[in-house]
Amino acid sequence: NAGVTQTPKFQVLKTGQSMTLQCAQDMNHEYMSWYRQDPGMGLRLIHYSVGAGITDQGEVPNGYNVSRSTTEDFPLRLLSAAPSQTSVYFCASSGRREDADTQYFGPGTRLTVL
Amino acid sequence: AQSVTQLGSHVSVSEGALVLLRCNYSSSVPPYLFWYVQYPNQGLQLLLKYTTGATLVKGINGFEAEFKKSETSFHLTKPSAHMSDAAEYFCAVSPFGNEKLTFGTGTRLTIIP
Numbered sequence: 001n002a003g004v005t006q007t008p009k010f011q012v013l014k015t016g017q018s019m020t021l022q023c024a025q026d027m028n029h030e031y032m033s034w035y036r037q038d039p040g041m042g043l044r045l046i047h048y049s050v051g052a053g054i055t056d057q058g059e060v061p062n063g064y065n066v067s068r069s070t071t072e073d074f075p076l077r078l079l080s081a082a083p084s085q086t087s088v089y090f091c092a093s094s095g096r097r098e099d100a101d102t103q104y105f106g107p108g109t110r111l112t113v114l
Numbered sequence: 115a116q117s118v119t120q121l122g123s124h125v126s127v128s129e130g131a132l133v134l135l136r137c138n139y140s141s142s143v144p145p146y147l148f149w150y151v152q153y154p155n156q157g158l159q160l161l162l163k164y165t166t167g168a169t170l171v172k173g174i175n176g177f178e179a180e181f182k183k184s185e186t187s188f189h190l191t192k193p194s195a196h197m198s199d200a201a202e203y204f205c206a207v208s209p210f211g212n213e214k215l216t217f218g219t220g221t222r223l224t225i226i227p
Contacts, residue, residue: 040219041219042218042219043158045216058214092157103160106157
């Protein structure tokens, strides 16, 4: 198993550009989520999904869209990038959420918005 | 609503000494509690978790944590620090399983040779 994969590893955008951060898992996990990590602020939940076709907002959803058309993939879209979205983004997945199954994190995407 | 407070953004201990990283939480429902570790330029890895039952939880790499409801705490300990323990540690709380985790701001652990 490759686990949770994220692409790209690094990205530089200009203000106003759009892009999609890719996340895929090969563990047949039902639960997937996106976090952003900023210095001194820990990780904050952006969006999450409890299964294909079902998504919901987390703590900091503004400026981001998600969709979950398959179990494996959970892309994060930045509609119009802003400097405040400069951050490290992590995707995570897990199995039975009610059992608090282990969440597996991807290696992260470091995004800089100029 | 839920929140996590990690006391001490930086902690330094000597190799072989006790490691104690503090975590206090706030939750309106019985919480699920987690400790994660992050090594430089990597994602997070689960150290241990508390769901229900035994309040002393053992995790990987010799770490353990004790859930104390009366103190709303979930402190992480390891009897003897090793150089490989140098990393950033995050405490997290959830109202239901591993859904919608709220993370603390992290504690960077430095091990002094």
